[in-house]
Amino acid sequence: MEDYAEELRSPPVSLIALVGCSEHHHMLSTYLHSEQPPINTLALPDFSKISLLLSDSHRNNNKSSSPTTDPLSSSSSGILKKDWFLKHRTRVPAVVAALFSSDHISGDPAQWLQVCTDLENLKNEIRSKNIKLAVVGVQSSSSAEISEDRMIALRKRAEVDSKFLVIFNPYDDSQLQQSLSRLGTVFAELATTYYRDEGRRIKTRVEKKNFNSPELHVRYCFKVAVYAEFRRDWAEALRFYEDAYHTLREMVGTTNRLPAIQRLVEIKAVAEQLYFKISTLLLHGAKVVEAVTWFRQHYVSYRRLVGAPEATFLHWEWMSKQFLVFAELLETSSKAFPSNFNPLLGTGERPLTEWEFQPAYYYQLAAHYLKEKRKYLELAVSISETDGEIDNGAESVTPSIYVGQFARLLEQGDTYVMQPLSDEEYTSYAISEGKRYQDSFEIIVLLKKSYESYNSLKALRMASLCGFQMAREHFAMGDFNNAKQLLDGVASLYRQEGWVTLLWDVLGYLQDCSRKSGTVKEFIEYSLEMAALPISSDTEVHSFRSKDVGPAGPASLSQREIIHNEVFGLVSGDASRAIAENNDDLKITGDSPLRLEIDLVSPLRSALLATVAFHEQIIKPGVPALITLSLLSHLPLTVNIDQLQIQFNQSECNFTIINSERTESARMTNDQQGPRVESAPSLALVTNKWLRLTYAVMSEQSGKLECIYVAAKMGPHFTICCRAESPASMDELPLWKFEDRVETFPTRDPALAFSGQKASQVEEPDPQVDLILDSAGPALVGESFMVPVTVASKGHAIFSGELKINLVDVRGGGLFSPREAEPSSMENHHVELLGVIGLDEEDESQVWADKITKIQQSFGLVSVPKLGNAESWSCNLEIKWHRPKPVMLFVSLGYFTDSNELTSPKVHVHKSLQIEGKNAIQISHIFMLPFRQDPLLLSTIKPSSDAGEPASLPLNGSSLLIISAKNCSEVPLQLQSISVEDDDDNERQFTLQHSGDLLGSAQLMPGEEFRKVFTVVPELKASKLKLGTVSLRWKRNLETNNHPSTVGWILTKHELPEIIVEISPLVVNLESPPYAILGEPFKYQVKIRNHTQLLQEVKFSLADSQSFLLSGSHSDTIFILPKSEHILSYKIVPLTSGLQQLPRVTVTSQRYLAEFQPSLAASSIFVFPCEPHFKKSDNGDKRKESVMAE
């Protein structure tokens, strides 16, 4: 853009000339220039200069037919004059302001005459050019006055309107400002008039079309547009520029004024200028979409106008310039765009795309066309050289006065004559001009702009393309460092996205760069990567024969093979295999051995991939463990490896595999290798086929054993060091993963391929100490249960060790750990570790008891004394169950065999045991009333569904309480005592008798039940009477089970429920003999006793029974006096023998609406067929008891 002249780049500014009174010129020019819009001034000190100025432009006009004077000229020799625009901006004023001092105006006649003469001359000068005139009277002093007459006379002489005659007073500040602004307005108005008149004058010519050459049409339109620009009428300017542009485009086929090449050059030059103006106007108006659309039309319409073949490069140069200029325009004006500028893109009605609004796009294309230009220029240069043309006077060729025209400047004596050129002359001139420029630098600059711009737009792929093209330029110029730097960036993008063909091309350049700069390592790396690219034989081989193909040649399988051979020829030092082409600097010698590192992200993984899988995830120390080493290569040809070194993190495990086919090369390095050397029959890597090798490694050291590197040695001085990978977590090969190919597992065993790891855990040595946990059956709740723990050495001496004891809830209720249960909440521990008791002699236990580190409810830490080989030590864990539940006991022993804890491994033995905790004794109780006596208890009348109701006992009536204890365990128990104890110290509200104290020690076999009968007589009416707690003392029966268990008696408590004591208003007693004899009558009495102070009405009825003959009233209503007893008496004769049901009596108390019927058991009697003969004894009570117990 800087190539364009200033007058094209900036909007035109009105020009006026100031004549006379030169001392005020500076102030006036400064003021006018700072006006909005600004006005430029030409300051002429005196009136004679104006004629020089104007005649100067006249003289120029005289040479060619002036458009102003010769509108009908049909054969103009050019389209636009180069200096026309400049002339109007700098030399042809729109207004001439004649400044006359007031002294002169109102002075003596001589002075006045001078004024008139000057004015007259001036008028004559400017009249032909239609330049406007303004007359300014300058007050020579603050008090000077100009007479009215002289003013009128002056105006008449000047033939100007009165408003264009201005008095200028520079001495009074307030009047100065006023007159300056007045002058500004006047000049602006006159200038606008001038430009409008001029524009209109030419516009009428355009409209009348009274000319017959399109050149004139273009020229006139251009002028009208320029005049419009002077007036800041952008819309009209744009319209006429466009008109000129279109007319010009039509001229291409019609005009034949100049030789063909030059004609085209001229048209293009004019079009460029017109287009530049149009673009500038559009972009200044922020009409970006229009500008872009215009530009597209512009280049599309001129792109095909290549012109004559020998001057093609001119066309491409021109095209490149168009793009460059538009890019620069877009870049400078893009700041003015609104940030949310949002055109609809890519749609049918607005076929513009994102990049067309970005300068980067145009820079890139400018570079592209510049490359075209260079190509054709080189062609043209070579042709001209072969033709042997000499640059005949190209230096005398200069641009002619018309835009886009060139002429030869001939010296004829004192004057210079412009002589038209022939096309051949012009071409040779253009070629010689073109040779002066280094296009490559220009191209790189353009591409770099584009590259940076695209990068900032995050368009990485476009940027990569630019980077690649830049790199190619650098490469062509031999600047390999820059080229490599760019190409590396580009290659990484292509690698990442898997564009193999593009990557191949880039790598080809990189390979050649490194070849030419002699860096062997990089050369081999790039070559290996190329050789391992997924390019198969059927990948579009034919379409890569273009000249665009980089130094690597077309991407094909055969090319890969060539590269492969070249690399391996180089590394093997075998010159015959290498391509004998400037490989002199590339050598691998013993002095500079080459070692390539391939890590997990290296692109060379496809050249060599090494996976290592341990067959076992855990291996034992000192025991050989198998590992499978798998190598994969995608190089096109088979690779023979001389030797493989496998390196582990435990360096004593390292080993080397030697290819037995190549022993001579391997043997050389044999000596300095690690201790272990294996030999393999063949180490040939076939393409895309795993080479699987299985070897055993042995580690003595516990911990992690990891394979780190697999180094493959190929040739005498070349090593590829490959970081080992685990098959299970191996990433796919970056480029090959997109290929549709056969994939095999790195190991023979597919399971190992999915799970194999390159690292394995070496176990600690096997413990040679036994840890024995013993427990006899389930533990009983309440007792201190002993679990014996024995540590017995079977080969290892224990230098120091400790036992860790943990109690864990089996049902997953959580660890009984001190973390979970705070010390305060002891109750949470249903099972508790009480302590550890040694079985050794007292004094020794004293010693080690100090070492006990910790005993908590569920966790214990006990140190183990020093033990020699085959010695043993044991202790007892004392555990108490508070609730019946199973518990897992974990005991782990960690010990050192050696005094040095750092070196000797700590060995762990773990044991666990599940111990059941059970209730030993189940205690239950029953309340019973005396036989055949039923008190009416009012609380029982109401039917109660709730079984949990407390039992009711009659006040002062004796009831029986039977307490039974059942042995639920599997071991015999011994009972000491069973008693009911008060809970508190209150006075007892009942009397309690029991049937006598036990039992020195009662044996209770498993499943057996022991009962004890108490008699309870409540003495106080109470709704809730606490009877106390049953205390039972028991222990395991040690005679039957030799168990190291409880010493003392264990107390199990059972709380009796509360009872209700109430007064019974009525008591019914049934009285009958204990037995009856068939046919013998007996007496059956029902006694109803009224305990109340009230008269009780009682109904009773008696049901007949078939087994008895009965006498007495069947039913009646009777009244029982207070505190008295009514007896219903019956005589009964049994008719049937056996256990018979006595006739059932039903008693109903009317007051309480309570019905009573004796139970079946109470109303049964046994009828003997004849008088039985009993052995009478005294313990009749006891028999009765046993009957009750059943």
Place this chain on the structure above:
Amino acid sequence: MIVCVAVVGHQNNPLYIQSFTEADDALKLHHIVHCSLDVVDERVNNPKKSGPMLNETFLGLLYPTENYKVYGYLTNTKVKFILVTTDLDVKDADVRNFFRRFHAAYVDAVSNPFHVPGKKITSRTFADRVSSIVKSFGLSSTV
């Protein structure tokens, strides 16, 4: 005339790329297709710029190069189709129609149980079908 069609996968890797020119500019076409992915990304990441094209698979003209026009299409599974043509006056309807048929062919090709998703499409049937679609491009509008 269509000079190149391409299927581009999730990681912007080429799944299928085929040029249909006699000239030796396959590499250039590869570059063009690759660069057009930038525009696809731009359109996908700034959907508001696309305005009414929301939820549309057809991405429209991606960018014009000096001799080619590049059109894009984005499937629901984020697989991109790129079309490079030398025709300077292309009807949107034709391109849409082309992409619709191309998409159908692609769906059939990847429905092959032996095709591994994400790998290159090597099916010969697909290639034949694509070339017939390419040959018939633009004919529908003239008929």
